[in-house]
Amino acid sequence: MKYYPIFLDLKDRDCLVVGGGGVATRKTMGLCRAGARVRVVSKGFSQKLEAQKNDNIRLECKPYETSDLGEVFLVFAATSSREVNLRIQEDARDRGILCNIADAPERSDFILPSVVERGDLVCAVSTSGSSPALAKKIRKDLEQMFGPEYTGFLLLMGNIRKKMLEEDHDPVSHKKIFTALVEKNLPAMIAANDETRINLVLVELLGPGFDYQSLVPQEQ
Ligand SMILES: C[C@@]1(CC(=O)O)c2cc3[nH]c(cc4nc(cc5[nH]c(cc(n2)[C@H]1CCC(=O)O)[C@@](C)(CC(=O)O)[C@@H]5CCC(=O)O)C(CC(=O)O)=C4CCC(=O)O)c(CCC(=O)O)c3CC(=O)O
């Protein structure tokens, strides 16, 4: 395996994106969705970045300088200048900051996957840099396979698991139940809003006290 996949907790972490074009915009939005505080340093900004700026996306219109790195957790070099991107990489390496270089994967500490997000379900696809176009195509295929109903399904599974672990720690019997639950086609029932069938499954596998409405309160 060329790269080791991990899921980082970026909540309230400072990240720096250098560049303000399409690539920098995509990376900034992804960081922001994960709760990071992003500073974007660039000689110009896309309309989308201009429209999105807020407390968590700060835009600084200027050329990159080494001092921009400061104490950041991660840095993304996404300028149109290969020379500037490589300088950022060297500056980051000198300071022990992990960096992603948009036009030089071989110099990057990490690369970004294509991501499907359905609430707590996150599918990240990487081709290890071999074909970003294929990563994007597979992401779109996965979006068809795992529709928006998976957000509700994960809420349900998460709340069932929480309730069961609060009541008792019994990994052997829990494993059987959770494995059976994920085989029950609940996402399709959630998509159809078929509360009756969902509750039949919950009663069959979990017994009384696990009804859908109280596990995942629905807006009326
Ligand atoms: C190595 C990596 C480094 C990194 O950026 O982390 C990298 C590098 C490069 N990408 C280039 C091109 C394209 N990148 C995309 C799209 C995405 N690129 C992303 C990630 C990555 N891109 C990392 C590897 C990911 C992997 O494959 O596992 C995604 C998944 C995530 C994201 O960026 O957020 C996002 C899809 C998001 C989505 O929609 O799901 C498209 C498609 C399009 O634009 O429609 C194209 C044109 C088609 C093509 O080239 O395939 C070039 C220019 C090459 C040239 O000069 O021609 C380089 C530089 C190079 O390879 O040297």
Ligand SMILES: NC(=O)C1=CN([C@@H]2O[C@H](COP(=O)(O)OP(=O)(O)OC[C@H]3O[C@@H](n4cnc5c(N)ncnc54)[C@H](O)[C@@H]3O)[C@@H](O)[C@H]2O)C=CC1
């Ligand atoms: N990793 C990826 O997914 C992809 C990477 N690329 C590569 O990413 C890079 C950026 O692509 P785009 O966003 O499409 O380019 P772009 O030309 O739209 O944006 C480049 C940005 O860099 C800024 N910039 C240039 N010199 C600067 C400096 N000295 N200091 C600060 N900002 C500076 C410009 O103002 C502009 O906002 C290119 O090198 C391209 O080859 C391209 C496509 C996908």
